[in-house]
Each structure stands twice: as structure tokens, then as C-alpha cells.
Amino acid sequence: MENSTQGGNTPFDLSELTGFQFGPAWAKPGADTAPSLPRTNTSERTERRGGPRRPNTDRRDSRPRRDDAAARDERGSRKGGPRPGGRDRRPSRDEAPRRELPQPADGFRVELRPTNSILDIFSKEIARQKRAMPLLDLSRVVMAGKDRYDLVFMKLENAPMLIHSTKGDGACWLTEAEAIAYLWNAPWFSELYTATEIETEAPKGTFTAVATCSMGGEVIGPVNWHGYQAALMNLYRSKYANMPLDAFKSRISLSKDEEAVQAWLAAASKKTVWKPTREGAEEVILEDARAVEADFTANHYGKVYETVDKVFVNGSTPRKLLSPGLAAHLAILSDKTRRSPQMLIPNLCHGLARHHMPIYKWQGNHFTGPSRVRTIPADTVLADRMMAIVNWSKEHSGEKVEAMFAELSGVPAGTDEESRKVASEAYAPYAADMIWLLEQGFVVVTGDNSIWYPKGTAAPAPTKTEQPRRNRRK
Numbered sequence: 338m339e340n341s342t343q344g345g346n347t348p349f350d351l352s353e354l355t356g357f358q359f360g361p362a363w364a365k366p367g368a369d370t371a372p373s374l375p376r377t378n379t380s381e382r383t384e385r386r387g388g389p390r391r392p393n394t395d396r397r398d399s400r401p402r403r404d405d406a407a408a409r410d411e412r413g414s415r416k417g418g419p420r421p422g423g424r425d426r427r428p429s430r431d432e433a434p435r436r437e438l439p440q441p442a443d444g445f446r447v448e449l450r451p452t453n454s455i456l457d458i459f460s461k462e463i464a465r466q467k468r469a470m471p472l473l474d475l476s477r478v479v480m481a482g483k484d485r486y487d488l489v490f491m492k493l494e495n496a497p498m499l500i501h502s503t504k505g506d507g508a509c510w511l512t513e514a515e516a517i518a519y520l521w522n523a524p525w526f527s528e529l530y531t532a533t534e535i536e537t538e539a540p541k542g543t544f545t546a547v548a549t550c551s552m553g554g555e556v557i558g559p560v561n562w563h564g565y566q567a568a569l570m571n572l573y574r575s576k577y578a579n580m581p582l583d584a585f586k587s588r589i590s591l592s593k594d595e596e597a598v599q600a601w602l603a604a605a606s607k608k609t610v611w612k613p614t615r616e617g618a619e620e621v622i623l624e625d626a627r628a629v630e631a632d633f634t635a636n637h638y639g640k641v642y643e644t645v646d647k648v649f650v651n652g653s654t655p656r657k658l659l660s661p662g663l664a665a666h667l668a669i670l671s672d673k674t675r676r677s678p679q680m681l682i683p684n685l686c687h688g689l690a691r692h693h694m695p696i697y698k699w700q701g702n703h704f705t706g707p708s709r710v711r712t713i714p715a716d717t718v719l720a721d722r723m724m725a726i727v728n729w730s731k732e733h734s735g736e737k738v739e740a741m742f743a744e745l746s747g748v749p750a751g752t753d754e755e756s757r758k759v760a761s762e763a764y765a766p767y768a769a770d771m772i773w774l775l776e777q778g779f780v781v782v783t784g785d786n787s788i789w790y791p792k793g794t795a796a797p798a799p800t801k802t803e804q805p806r807r808n809r810r811k
Contacts, residue, residue: 442662444496469706
């Protein structure tokens with residue numbers, strides 16, 4: 338059974354994604370400006386073409402030199418000595434300990450896949466804008482947002498079952514104990530139980546100190562109080578269950594302040610009990626956390642959770658909603674794929690294929706676009722403007738669409754509003770014909786607004802009625 342906790346349901350504009358901007362003016366209906374596009378990240382292409390490079394300056398030579406003594410002082414401070422002008426930085430006792438990543442759970446095949454929502458955006462935008470996009474660039478777009486990918490956990494033989502929440506919160510566990518402990522932090526807890534405070538007899542005994550949690554300041558009670566262990570575990574379950582129990586206990590400190598003791602006595606004179614909200618349980622009173630968990634197990638567990646052997650966990654799922662072993666898989670694989678986005682390409686290919694997007698290899702990379710690149714059939718007769726576009730792109734492959742429009746139409750791109758309007762009207766017929774060529778795969782326009790004639794294809798000869806204008810290469 339397949340379950341999904343996919344995120345990414347919030348619509349977003351693909352053109353706003355960092356480093357990749359879509360939306361050519363020539364492809365937009367009703368455009369009234371000359372074709373122009375924000376450039377995408379084309380620095381690698383520029384260098385390959387022999388374009389301008391940034392000067393290779395030695396950063397070490399540009400820094401002011403210091404004498405050897407100053408350098409030795411700095412090295413000493415980095416090794417643990419006091420920092421100049423400041424205090425030695427040591428962890429505060431009141432700071433929460435840094436959580437180490439647990440070991441990934443064994444027994445699962447784990448894959449990272451783009452969500453259906455981001456694939457749908459890719460397919461619609463590429464179909465609308467007729468661009469050819471490298472899958473590596475799209476992989477980077479996916480990994481730029483945690484809600485744009487899922488981790489798929491598939492159970493192998495003898496592995497623990499996946500306990501998945503049916504409440505739509507994305508929680509997933511490996512043991513029943515973890516699933517039950519999550520009850521206290523679950524957003525749906527109030528749907529099942531209501532808490533009520535009642536008066537009770539104050540604890541009897543001699544109490545001189547109370548235990549306090551240094552992380553949140555919660556007062557637990559004296560260690561010689563008979564209810565101390567229960568109060569300690571209640572606090573752990575309700576607020577700190579996502580950290581190891583021993584680490585939680587290490588953050589407990591004792592306070593001998595008389596006011597703190599009296600404040601605890603006043604609070605201990607009141608008791609929190611829980612009442613189920615389900616029909617027929619109006620008179621049931623659950624005295625403590627164990628009673629609540631037992632009631633939940635008997636009456637709600639099977640409705641809140643289902644046991645599956647495959648589950649989708651969205652990349653934006655908080656770690657506290659996952660079993661530690663699953664959260665470790667999420668953190669490790671997400672980070673690895675973000676650093677090496679080419680790892681996502683095989684699953685991106687499968688996803689785009691499901692959305693009926695063509696995948697092809699061109700210029701040594703995998704691309705998707707409005708169509709696969711292909712040879713123009715020898716018996717194909719093209720209209721004059723289409724013929725001109727094909728021949729221009731063959732001779733000037735890799736140059737900008739704006740330059741082609743300006744040359745073929747004879748109207749240069751203007752700088753003022755009136756000139757831009759004139760250019761837009763002159764370019765419009767060529768844009769319409771070029772879109773048809775893009776849809777056939779006869780020419781290619783990439784994300785930086787460059788037009789290409791795919792290598793290995795044969796362009797038909799120019800018609801007798803029109804010889805396209807050609808400029809010499811500069």
C-alpha cells in the first residue's frame with residue numbers, strides 16, 4: 338500500500354526560483370515589448386565558448402601582511418585560547434546539548450524523488466515557454482526547496498513495518514512505542530481528549546529542594562516525592578521525546594530556593610486529568626499519562642495509524658515527526674543529493690516521463706523540452722520565414738533569439754517605448770513560426786534565450802523565393 342505525505346501544495350512561480358528564470362517575451366501572447374529575457378546561469382557556457390573570464394587574482398597577495406607574532410597569536414586563539422577582545426566561548430550549562438544524528442534505520446530501500454507538484458510545474462512551464470532545459474538544472478531547482486522532493490521508504494525482508502499517520506501530518510514511526518509517545522505532541526490530540534484541572538491534596542513530607550528542567554524552566558518536584566518519576570516522564574513525553582532520555586535527565590538541576598518549593602507545593606495541590614471526547618465516554622476520567630496512552634491504544638490507535646510497507650515522506654517533514662532512524666535517512670540523503678544533484682536525474686527522468694515530457698540526450702547532457710530534437714525530413718517544405726529561421730540558427734547556433742529576430746526582420750531592437758513596440762510587431766510573425774519549429778524539434782531554444790540548430794540534422798535548402806539574410810561571424 339502506498340501512502341504519500343507530499344508537500345509542495347502551495348503554488349509558486351517557477352520564474353522566481355534562484356538561478357533559473359523563464360518567460361520569454363516573444364512566447365507570451367499579447368506581448369508589446371521587444372524580446373528580452375533575464376539571463377540564466379550561463380557562466381560555464383561562456384567560458385567554454387572562450388568568453389570573458391574573471392581575472393585570476395591571488396587572494397593571499399591582496400590581504401595586508403601581519404608580523405609573525407600576530408599570526409602566531411591568531412593561530413593560538415583558534416586552537417582554544419581566549420579570543421582577542423572577547424571571552425573564551427564555552428557551552429553554557431543552560432544550553433540544550435547539540436543533537437547528534439542517529440544511525441539510519443536498516444532494512445529499507447530509500448529513494449529521493451521529485452514531488453508530483455514540482456513535476457507538474459515543470460511540464461506546464463516548459464510546454465508553455467517551449468524551452469529546452471538540462472535535467473541537471475531542473476535537479477538543482479528541485480533540491481533548492483525541501484518541499485519539492487519526497488523520500489520513498491520501501492520495506493525489505495525482515496525489516497520493521499512502517500507506522501504511518503492517517504491524519505495528514507506526515508508522522509511516521511518504526512515502533513508502537515514511538516507512535517504512542519507522539520500522541521502528546523500531535524496536533525490531533527485535542528480531537529480525542531480534553532484536559533481538566535482538579536483540586537487535590539497537597540503532597541505530604543519534608544521537601545527542601547525541587548528539580549527543574551534547565552531547558553524550559555519547568556518545575557518537576559522534589560526527588561524524594563513519590564510522584565517524581567511519573568512527573569519526570571510526563572514532562573519528557575510531552576515536550577522532549579525527540580531527544581534521548583539520558584540527555585534529557587542530564588539537564589535536570591536542583592533548586593533549594595524556598596519560594597520555588599512553595600510554588601511547587603501550590604501547583605501540586607492541583608492535578609490535570611483527561612477526558613475522552615468520543616461518544617459514550619463522557620464519564621471516563623483518566624488520572625495520568627499512562628491511563629491516557631492505554632485508552633488511546635485500545636480505542637484510537639488503529640484509526641490514527643496504519644501499518645504499511647511503503648511510504649512517501651516529504652523533504653520538509655520536521656524531524657520530530659519521524660522515527661530517528663527515518664529522520665537520519667532524510668537528513669543524509671537530502672544533503673548528499675543537494676551536493677550532487679545529478680543523483681536525482683534518473684528519478685527525474687521517470688517523473689517527467691509520467692508527465693509525458695520528452696527526454697533526450699543533446700550536447701552530452703540529458704534535456705527535456707517541448708519536443709525531442711530531430712532531423713528535418715528531406716521532403717519537408719517549409720515556409721519562407723521558417724526556412725530563414727532554420728538557416729540562421731544553423732549558421733549562428735548558440736546566439737541569441739533577439740539577434741536573429743533583428744537580422745531577419747530588418748528591425749533592430751529599440752531602447753525607447755515606441756521603438757520596442759515597432760520591433761515587437763515586426764518580430765511577432767517570426768516568433769509564431771519559430772514556436773512551431775520548436776514544437777517539432779527542428780530547432781532548440783535554451784533557458785538563456787539562445788537558439789540552436791541541433792548537430793547532425795540536415796536543413797532543407799532555401800526556397801527560391803527568399804534567401805535569408807546572413808551576417809558574417811564576428
